[in-house]
Amino acid sequence: MSHTIGDYRLLSFDTYQDYLKSNTKTDAYKYLRNAKVVNQVVKLGYHTNVTIYEENQFYEIKEKLLEQMNPVSHHGLLFSSFMKGNDPALCALASREERNMQKKLSTIIFVQQRRRSGFDISGYIDYEDSLRASSLHLLGCTNWQAIFEGRILLRPKHTDLSYYDWHSGKIHYNNTNNYDVMHVGIALLFKYKGDHKYIPLISSDGLFRENVKRTAIASPMYGMMVLYDHIIRKAT
Structure with a gap:
């Protein structure tokens, strides 16, 4: 059977x-x-x-x-336990890893990287969803141990919440295990599936701004990384 x-x-x-x-x-x-x-x-x-x-x-x-x-990476070890160096962006991700895995916090990562072609790609990444995929060794997952070790850089993928190719102008949107992609007028928002809260990407969006804390981090490795932290509440 x-x-x-x-x-x-x-x-x-x-x-x-x-x-x-x-x-x-x-x-x-x-x-x-x-x-x-x-x-x-x-x-x-x-x-x-x-x-x-x-x-x-x-x-x-x-x-x-x-x-x-409830996956636990490396038999109880967090990926950030392999961290080398003190890059501010990686430090910020390390400080959030455990709470994301425990479903106490949900973090969306905005990162922009330049490819060898000289053109940029950017995207929004569901941190917990990406960590979970890496813990389960799913096909095409991000190697978070290598990222924290500094061997590779975190890059957005076509399968992330949002992916934009600045050269071709192509954009991809994908729902994840935690978020649905929402378009309200011309605004892009993400709705957390657990408590149905909307996560705005623009800090001036007064309607939903209490649902998220937006933190911009200057990083030698990543330039400017933006983290959107949502404290998870039980759905009522």
């Missing part, structure tokens, strides 16, 4: 027995009477269209789901 890593319904059950009971019709005990027999019938998939896992699969998949939801 294949393991369905995205089967989030398993998180609703504390034990394997609770999981089996949820897939058992109430009249099964009436006709079969023996709990062990009922469990065997449930495992065979009778009277249900969902996949029924063995006990070891249940706990294995549940553990992987919890790891995906």
